Amino acid sequence: MSKVRKRGEQIRQFILENVEKYPSDVAALASQEFGVSRQAINKHIQHLVEQKALVATGSARKKHYQLHPQIKWMETYDLSKNLAEDIVWDADIRPLVKDLPDNVKDIWAYGFTEMLNNAIDHSSGQTVVVQLERTAIDTQIIIYDDGEGIFKKIQRELYLHDERHAVLELAKGKLTTDPERHTGQGIFFTSRMFDEFAILSGSVHFSHQFSEAEDWISGESDFKSGTAIFMKLNNNTSRTSKQVFDSFSSGDDYAFTKTVVPVRLAQYGNEKLVSRSQAKRLLAGVDKFKVVVFNFAGVDAIGQAFADEVFRVFKRQHPEMQLVCLNTNQEVEQMIRRAESTDP
Structure with a gap:
């Protein structure tokens, strides 16, 4: 392959990989990245449009580009007719x-x-609706059912205060409302395999990005009924399912021994994390693991009682466990160190 042809392929691949993030500025970005003129980049973009890899919209001076779907598919299934996931x-x-x-x-x-x-x-x-869309770069699938809603069901069956608490329990990785048939690990591992993963149900939007491996995000949603699950993956990722399983496992039996807990989900509304009851909410079920990573992203401060319950009382009750803190600011870090150094 000639150097000119190889460089052209590199430019077009760069455009495809960045067009979703920079739909109107991708030409300028590629021009800067490769040190070539905008005119030269526009020729590559036009080539991708002709190949139906990109779709162009807008006027000549305000062009926007997006990936062209190579496959768009949707089907609705009847949940009352012995539907089997492996058959689908x-x-x-x-x-x-x-x-x-x-x-x-x-x-x-x-x-x-x-x-x-x-x-x-x-x-x-x-019913459950499955939608698949595939482009030159990635594939995404949405699974939507018209049922009760995953967070509402967890809240109801576990007698939780609100749906955000259901997200916290789900995020820990071993929650199931049907322990006879399920381990509760499916959502945890699925969310960590994909580039983007999200659940919309009720008033909660719950998402995870692989590029931010330790960060769970929960916000308000107006998704009133049922549950929608979104998964997106690059078509040429080098990631393997085994790598993901191994990163949360230990020993020859590959037991699920590590979890990441989003601390801010222990809050309800705008309340501060100050009490022992909030700490106990955070700690519920984490004794099933050997390593617990507490992700403090979005937490500006914690109170003395909260810190003491987690980092002195619980830690001394479970000396075999490793507690790891992530994304702590200086104020949170100082409160944790104070609790750890307090004599009983």
Whole structure:
């Protein structure tokens, strides 16, 4: 392959990989990255439009570009007719991703079947809609059921105060309302395999990005009924499902021994994390793990009683556990150190 052709492919790949983030500025970005004129970049963009890799919208001076869907597919399934996730995968989804690398197909097989099974076994809905869209760069799938809503169900069955508490319990990784048939690990591992993962249900929007591996985000949503799960993955990622499992496992038995807990989800509304009851809410169920990473992103301060309950009382009750803190500011760090150094 000539150097000119190779450079042209590099430029076009760069455009495809950055167009979603910079839909109107991707030409300027590529021009700066490769040190070539905007006119030269525009020729590459036009080539991608002609190949139906990109879609152009807007006027000549205000062009916007986006990835062109190579595949757009949707199907509605009846949840009352003995629906089986593996059958849907084999018959409908796998043919749409059959040419992707094996590691990518493995991730899709795990994530899709786990999430569809949740809808089948837990939603109490009538139908589930599956949508798939594939571009030259990535594939995304949305699974939407018309049931009770995942966070509302967890809140109801575990007698929790609100849906945000349900998100906190789900984020820890071993929550299930049906322990006879489920381990509660499916959502945890699925969320960490994909580039982007989100659940919209009720008043809660719950998302995770692989590029921010230790960061869970929860915000307000107006998704009034059912549950929608969104998964997105680069078509050529080098990631494997085994790598993700291994990063939260230890020992020869590959037991699920590590979790990441988003501390700010222990808050209700605008309250501050100051009390022992809030700390106990945070700590519920984490004794199932050997390593617990407390992610303090979005937490500006914690109170003495909260810190003492987590980092003195709980820590001394469970000396075999490793507690790790992440994204702490100076004020939070000082309160943690104070609790750890306090004599009983």
